[in-house]
Amino acid sequence: MTITTRGRLAIAEIVYYAPALVLAVIVMLRHGFRRQLGWIYLAILALVRIIGSSMQIASEQDPSNTGLITTAAILSSVGLSPLLLAMAGLLKRVDDSLPSSHRLPGRTFTLLHIPTLVALILAITGGSEESSSPTSNNGGRKFMKIAIIIFLVVYVIQSALTFLTLFKLRHVPQGERKLVYAVTGSIPFLAVRLLYSLIGAFESPTKLTFNTVVGNVFVQAFMAVLEEFVIVAMYLAAGLLVAKLSNPRDGAGAGPETSEASSTSSAAGDEERDVRDNVKMGQQGAYVTVNGNEERYVAQPTQTPAHQQQGTTYQPGYQQQRPY
Template identity: 30%
Template sequence: MGLPDRGIVAAVQLALYVPMVLLTLLLVFRHGFRRTSGWIFLAIFSIVRVAGAILIIILEKTANPSTGLFTAASIVVSIGLTPLFFATMGFLSTVAQRSDSPGMQAIGQHSKIFRILHLVIIVGMALVISATVGITSENSNSRKNSSSQRKAGGVLFLIVYIALVLIHGYCWVHRDEIRVHRRRLLIGISCALPFFLVRVLYTFLGALQTSPLSNFNPIFGSLALYTAMSVVMEFIIVLIYTTVGMMTPLDLDEEYPVKNEPQEYDAVPNGPGGQQYARA
């Protein structure tokens, strides 16, 4: 028996994200396991999408799926924005690393603004998970509260996106203070943000709907909207980030510092007639 259309989309996701898991793990080994690097969250996102695709395929092939299966599939599919947000924050932090500018150092991963955004993302994820569980609950109060939680989570995610766009814009204003190779990563973020907006809007518009069976529900809603605004957008974002990650040699910072950065020179002997200057 063949898969329904939603199951076919999940199968395509599975085929795309299994190799993407390997590629993102390669980037983790290449650029580092630290949370501040962002690559580990890109790998986590790919793993989450593999798990989500498997759950949807099981859901579509099960004649009478349990409430627990519905809930698990809905949660895994819905929390995808969280690792993408964390990855983008890590990449912005990487862009600002090793800059001598106080302004760029102020947007590091351990800065106050990033800590606040971390908290907002976690709260948003918790609200989305709670809302997803509430939708399938037999308790009428839980179902009623899930609507408010879903709206609050969608609003928080939109706020985080706007904040990341503003931080990204600040980096462009001060791009001359960024190490040469790290500017490629900034360009990658610029390319990904428009697709990121569509993905955030999918969650935000779904949060505004009063019914859990709205067109913007990833499990029960319109398959066309889900595929176009969520599945495709997410894969484009991951593809952009991984491509830029493969092309960005962060270990060459010392060889290629900030453009127009003043260099220090020492005078060295150059025979009896004068001096030759060499970089210190």
């Protein structure tokens, strides 16, 4: 069984992404499966890379099977979208932890998801068509060009939002700052990964150095695969280090340090309800049960101005009388 250099690269991806998938699932179980938290996209990327690399190895053993080649090419085109979606998810969580006066508009990250998903569809379509004839200037390359331009725009916007978050870092809870550092550190690596796809989409069809199907394997390894490894490692490390949200239902909320205050507030509310439940209103006033003894409190009338008086009003204060 002969394994080419591209096949060895595929093996390296399987070796890396197999444990990465396990870690991504652990992080998701720890923080919840809500998509806006970002880590679910790392699990999707790991799964895509494992399947795609397996198809690449299988296609080398059966070169006549065009289905394997096409599947491997399509899956290799899926890389930027999960990384950008994961980046947006982590930024969303950090933004939700900020005081309301410092947060971005509520639908900012939702709107960023839409063009990313559109670009993903275009990239898959382009990768499918290009795999059939990578050296021809067909419609697949046009789809790839449109997709990479959309990815570039989303990357620029999300990078700008990251730097904006850095300016507001003192308002970010201490524990959530790890996410800001991880996203900030991933920006240059994501730029190199984006540059690889950008050159590949616009280079001459007769050259194809940056093509994931027939291009230079070493260029792909150092400008695409390695960058993905680093970004995934950063995001997973942040997911393992950052504390679990105190209120997952609300998104990121205000961070884990608010749980004690929330618990105290809840306890105070329960105590208030317990006191209120022990109050019985009667014709002569209110009866309050305290430690099993009933004490009566008679409301004190107070006079209102003549132009407002329509009857007797009562103030909240009560004069205590002993039980009959």
